Amino acid sequence: MSRQVHKKVLPYKKIVDLSFHRTRLPxxxxxxxxxxxxxxxxxxxxxLGSHVMFHSLNKFLSRKIDADIFSVDVRNHGISxxxxxxxxxxxxNDLIHFIKTHVGLERPMYLLGFSMGGKIALLTTLFKNxxxxxxxxxxxPPYETPKLDPLILQNYDLIMQIIRRDVQIxxxxxxxxxxxxxxxxxxxxNKRKCGGAVALYFANGFLSVKSNNxxxxxxxxxxxxxxxxxxxxxxxxxxxxxxxxxxDEVKKWPDSLNQDDFFSKGAIDRKVLIMxxxxxxxxxxxxxxxxxxxxxxDIQEFDTGHNLLLESPEESFKCILNFFCKxxx
Numbered sequence: 542m543s544r545q546v547h548k549k550v551l552p553y554k555k556i557v558d559l560s561f562h563r564t565r566l567p568x569x570x571x572x573x574x575x576x577x578x579x580x581x582x583x584x585x586x587x588x589l590g591s592h593v594m595f596h597s598l599n600k601f602l603s604r605k606i607d608a609d610i611f612s613v614d615v616r617n618h619g620i621s622x623x624x625x626x627x628x629x630x631x632x633x634n635d636l637i638h639f640i641k642t643h644v645g646l647e648r649p650m651y652l653l654g655f656s657m658g659g660k661i662a663l664l665t666t667l668f669k670n671x672x673x674x675x676x677x678x679x680x681x682p683p684y685e686t687p688k689l690d691p692l693i694l695q696n697y698d699l700i701m702q703i704i705r706r707d708v709q710i711x712x713x714x715x716x717x718x719x720x721x722x723x724x725x726x727x728x729x730x731n732k733r734k735c736g737g738a739v740a741l742y743f744a745n746g747f748l749s750v751k752s753n754n755x756x757x758x759x760x761x762x763x764x765x766x767x768x769x770x771x772x773x774x775x776x777x778x779x780x781x782x783x784x785x786x787x788x789d790e791v792k793k794w795p796d797s798l799n800q801d802d803f804f805s806k807g808a809i810d811r812k813v814l815i816m817x818x819x820x821x822x823x824x825x826x827x828x829x830x831x832x833x834x835x836x837x838x839d840i841q842e843f844d845t846g847h848n849l850l851l852e853s854p855e856e857s858f859k860c861i862l863n864f865f866c867k868x869x870x
Contacts, residue, residue: 551783554624557616559639562592564599564610580649584612585636587656588693588791589700589743589779591619594655598850601858606865613639615658623780627787630795633664640671647672651865655679655850657791664795667808677814677861680847682824683834685794690822692730692847696743697788699724700777703747710775717775721747738851746778813838814864816857821847
């Protein structure tokens with residue numbers, strides 16, 4: 542029987558300070574002037590993920606590119622603050638604030654976003670006051686997507702079953718982490734190539750120490766149910782019970798007609814790469830739609846599903862490197 546999980550109201554915050562992981566320049570010992578002239582790469586993860594997804598890619602890039610690499614946690618993800626609203630304009634403004642605070646507006650910027658993070662990267666590329674030179678969106682386009690890929694829907698549904706206690710797993714019970722991971726591996730959408738890695742991507746919100754360590758969290762989202770004893774079941778790191786319209790928001794593309802201060806026609810000459818998984822349903826084969834807002838767009842196709850970084854890491858990593866380095870490597 543489902544158990545009603547107590548929900549606290551998320552605070553309203555126009556801007557939050559995003560948590561991030563930084564992979565520093567190999568040339569950190571160089572002068573400040575040289576350091577500031579080097580490009581900064583900013584990675585933005587997808588829905589239900591965190592900055593952890595870029596660990597392998599960042600190790601690869603740091604050996605090849607003399608660049609500073611930042612991987613952020615979007616609001617309500619990872620260990621970034623939990624708050625409303627949760628829409629693309631807000632998420633983009635959070636990223637712009639992060640860039641202003643930690644990177645600098647004039648520093649050359651390469652943006653790389655996966656899925657939902659791809660739309661955030663594309664929207665940030667339209668912001669004229671940041672020196673975005675290149676942008677990569679992995680399998681999400683710069684327009685509204687009318688439906689979500691089964692990969693998202695099936696994994697989200699399982700997460701909500703566990704949150705609602707339709708599937709009950711006690712904290713600290715024997716082999717509970719293995720049980721969680723096996724549940725995600727059993728989904729049809731996660732049985733393809735590298736399905737274990739894809740399953741881990743979605744299960745990680747339960748497996749994270751911060752999700753289930755009450756003594757560390759002391760969080761009003763996770764610690765108590767209506768003032769009663771602590772919830773004995775595992776929790777998800779994101780406050781999904783407080784985000785009922787999440788999937789609808791992910792489909793959207795903001796209306797630029799009333800946001801002239803945000804969108805800039807002067808940024809349309811910035812170079813964009815769309816990496817498309819041919820077995821994913823997110824991007825239409827009518828590529829002219831991709832160039833409507835970004836005329837300088839290239840498209841690279843992969844014979845994969847939505848999460849091509851996991852399904853085809855060698856090919857996708859080289860593609861990212863070549864785009865950022867103008868084909869040098």
